[in-house]
Amino acid sequence: MATQILLKSRPIGLPTPENFETRVIEIPGLKAGQVRLAPHTFSVDPYMRGRMNDGPSYVAPFQVGEAIGGGGIALILESRAEGFKAGSYVLGFLPWQEEVVMDATGLTIVDENFAPLGYYLGILGMPGLTAYFGLLEIGKLKHGETVVISGAAGAVGIVAGQLAKIQGCRVVGIAGDDAKVNYLLDELNFDAAINYKTVPDMGAAITAACPSGVDVYFDNVGGEISDAVISQINKFARIIICGQISLYNVTTQPIGPRIQGILLKKSALMQGFIVSNYTERFPEGFKVLAKLVASGKLKYTSTTFRGFDKLPEAFIALFEGKNLGKLIVEV
Amino acid sequence: MATQILLKSRPIGLPTPENFETRVIEIPGLKAGQVRLAPHTFSVDPYMRGRMNDGPSYVAPFQVGEAIGGGGIALILESRAEGFKAGSYVLGFLPWQEEVVMDATGLTIVDENFAPLGYYLGILGMPGLTAYFGLLEIGKLKHGETVVISGAAGAVGIVAGQLAKIQGCRVVGIAGDDAKVNYLLDELNFDAAINYKTVPDMGAAITAACPSGVDVYFDNVGGEISDAVISQINKFARIIICGQISLYNVTTQPIGPRIQGILLKKSALMQGFIVSNYTERFPEGFKVLAKLVASGKLKYTSTTFRGFDKLPEAFIALFEGKNLGKLIVEV
Numbered sequence: 170m171a172t173q174i175l176l177k178s179r180p181i182g183l184p185t186p187e188n189f190e191t192r193v194i195e196i197p198g199l200k201a202g203q204v205r206l207a208p209h210t211f212s213v214d215p216y217m218r219g220r221m222n223d224g225p226s227y228v229a230p231f232q233v234g235e236a237i238g239g240g241g242i243a244l245i246l247e248s249r250a251e252g253f254k255a256g257s258y259v260l261g262f263l264p265w266q267e268e269v270v271m272d273a274t275g276l277t278i279v280d281e282n283f284a285p286l287g288y289y290l291g292i293l294g295m296p297g298l299t300a301y302f303g304l305l306e307i308g309k310l311k312h313g314e315t316v317v318i319s320g321a322a323g324a325v326g327i328v329a330g331q332l333a334k335i336q337g338c339r340v341v342g343i344a345g346d347d348a349k350v351n352y353l354l355d356e357l358n359f360d361a362a363i364n365y366k367t368v369p370d371m372g373a374a375i376t377a378a379c380p381s382g383v384d385v386y387f388d389n390v391g392g393e394i395s396d397a398v399i400s401q402i403n404k405f406a407r408i409i410i411c412g413q414i415s416l417y418n419v420t421t422q423p424i425g426p427r428i429q430g431i432l433l434k435k436s437a438l439m440q441g442f443i444v445s446n447y448t449e450r451f452p453e454g455f456k457v458l459a460k461l462v463a464s465g466k467l468k469y470t471s472t473t474f475r476g477f478d479k480l481p482e483a484f485i486a487l488f489e490g491k492n493l494g495k496l497i498v499e500v
Numbered sequence: 501m502a503t504q505i506l507l508k509s510r511p512i513g514l515p516t517p518e519n520f521e522t523r524v525i526e527i528p529g530l531k532a533g534q535v536r537l538a539p540h541t542f543s544v545d546p547y548m549r550g551r552m553n554d555g556p557s558y559v560a561p562f563q564v565g566e567a568i569g570g571g572g573i574a575l576i577l578e579s580r581a582e583g584f585k586a587g588s589y590v591l592g593f594l595p596w597q598e599e600v601v602m603d604a605t606g607l608t609i610v611d612e613n614f615a616p617l618g619y620y621l622g623i624l625g626m627p628g629l630t631a632y633f634g635l636l637e638i639g640k641l642k643h644g645e646t647v648v649i650s651g652a653a654g655a656v657g658i659v660a661g662q663l664a665k666i667q668g669c670r671v672v673g674i675a676g677d678d679a680k681v682n683y684l685l686d687e688l689n690f691d692a693a694i695n696y697k698t699v700p701d702m703g704a705a706i707t708a709a710c711p712s713g714v715d716v717y718f719d720n721v722g723g724e725i726s727d728a729v730i731s732q733i734n735k736f737a738r739i740i741i742c743g744q745i746s747l748y749n750v751t752t753q754p755i756g757p758r759i760q761g762i763l764l765k766k767s768a769l770m771q772g773f774i775v776s777n778y779t780e781r782f783p784e785g786f787k788v789l790a791k792l793v794a795s796g797k798l799k800y801t802s803t804t805f806r807g808f809d810k811l812p813e814a815f816i817a818l819f820e821g822k823n824l825g826k827l828i829v830e831v
Binding site for chain 1 (some may be wrong): 550719722723726739742743744747753754755756757758759760761762763764765766767768769770771772773774777
């Protein structure tokens with residue numbers, strides 16, 4: 170028997186606790202190739218909001234009445250799969266359950282002695298790889314360029330900003346409260362940071378923070394914040410569309426200034442991506458990030474909710490900007 | 501003495517004859533390195549509309565009270581420049597004057613025996629090179645992909661469509677009257693063509709013409725036509741922003757559906773460009789196009805206005821969609 174959190178109804182707009190439901194399910198016995206897991210830490214990520222809708226997105230939708238799922242770290246309790254010993258920790262896509270029986274295919278053993286387990290869901294996991302491949306493959310940073318990052322204090326933003334600093338760029342972060350702004354400036358050494366909620370004129374703030382214009386925009390947010398940044402791009406700018414969290418809960422077609430005219434005038438590139446486009450190259454990305462973490466060149470922060478039952482609350486908190494760095498839930 | 505057409509006032513919205521003025525100017529004597537030219541054919545191009553505004557664009561604005569200028573072919577009447585003999589034809593950026601004295605720097609001798617002079621302003625000139633580099637560097641076509649082209653019967657569109665056909669793609673053109681649609685289907689062998697002015701449902705028309713979705717969109721037009729195409733792109737689609745003629749005469753910020761969400765879901769790329777980004781590679785592009793023209797694999801059509809005084813009228817006609825293929829003015 171194990172407790173499971175399922176999608177009770179599809180959210181309209183911002184998710185609420187009523188969209189989730191708890192139930193107790195039977196846990197089946199182990200078949201060959203399977204493991205029995207006790208989830209230790211769950212990752213909650215903005216992209217999961219898209220899966221709660223019924224339309225096609227880049228990942229298949231969750232089904233109403235079935236378990237939510239996402240990235241997570243779990244302890245192997247019992248194993249009938251070669252290479253997966255009880256007592257080891259694995260990283261994988263896990264249903265929101267207190268105990269899980271599943272095929273070991275797709276699970277990866279993680280080393281809790283190399284880094285804290287939560288790192289594998291953040292700086293050494295999907296958000297870290299997202300920042301790495303987005304900057305490398307789309308951003309193509311050059312030394313001395315100005316890089317603006319929205320959602321800069323989030324899981325992807327904090328890695329992207331530090332990687333851009335390491336490459337010798339001027340890094341400007343946009344975030345939603347003063348604690349985040351101070352963290353970016355004081356802890357991560359961003360060159361400038363803007364609190365979009367309190368700044369009187371976003372355009373003027375971008376101009377002041379980017380005296381040479383914007384060469385690369387790493388966008389996690391979208392909407393009006395992006396309008397202000399995109400209006401100040403330089404010739405041959407690259408706009409990395411990593412997320413659009415400001416629009417994930419809107420219930421009508423978002424409308425805004427047409428941007429093609431700016432891309433045309435500036436010979437600029439805008440490209441969307443999802444980290445799974447680069448699955449085959451994850452070992453390369455992991456190696457780079459692990460080396461930078463080990464040498465202390467990449468710092469890491471996460472916000473932790475404690476308790477399995479806090480998963481819905483933590484997920485909703487993502488859209489309220491309550492997290493500094495990666496948001497995780499320790500069971 | 502020569503007649504000159506100058507910008508009398510900056511257009512607000514669609515240009516009118518009142519924005520232009522004719523005057524007679526003195527033609528100075530030749531200095532060393534200069535040529536005296538009799539313009540033979542002028543090119544009128546949509547990008548010139550942007551130069552009539554005062555804001556920054558990708559080319560410097562025309563000044564009120566000074567001559568309009570654009571691409572043209574001229575006969576050398578007299579020369580004090582090495583390599584430029586009287587009697588030869590040159591291609592270059594020419595002021596709208598019946599006679600011009602200018603430095604020979606930047607002029608290129610063209611061979612009227614290889615192709616009709618007008619070709620050097622179209623399929624073998626800026627529009628042809630625009631189609632070639634846009635498809636090659638941004639479109640990155642693969643055999644069997646579906647390519648949609650807006651402004652398909654214009655100077656760039658007719659070349660882009662034919663190049664895409666040569667590469668084994670399904671080519672769908674969008675144009676503004678039935679004569680153009682028939683030309684695309686009957687003369688250029690496009691797989692489908694849509695008259696956006698008469699089609700009852702643009703989205704349904706795109707779906708019908710692109711049963712496998714849209715892999716590449718070569719956009720010369722922008723606006724609502726583009727909204728319909730972009731909503732039907734495939735994963736890893738490439739959107740080439742070559743022009744936005746539907747928006748060049750608007751007087752307020754164009755508003756439309758935000759497209760970043762689609763680019764994100766589809767891992768799609770959108771890139772603006774101007775042909776001069778590839779200036780160093782023009783010889784390569786010219787060679788490819790000249791070979792295809794010589795072998796009969798690339799067809800060419802232009803619409804000709806006759807008479808120097810017809811330049812403003814021809815330019816305005818561009819925005820009324822009156823041209824099939826390249827629009828030129830023979831003096």
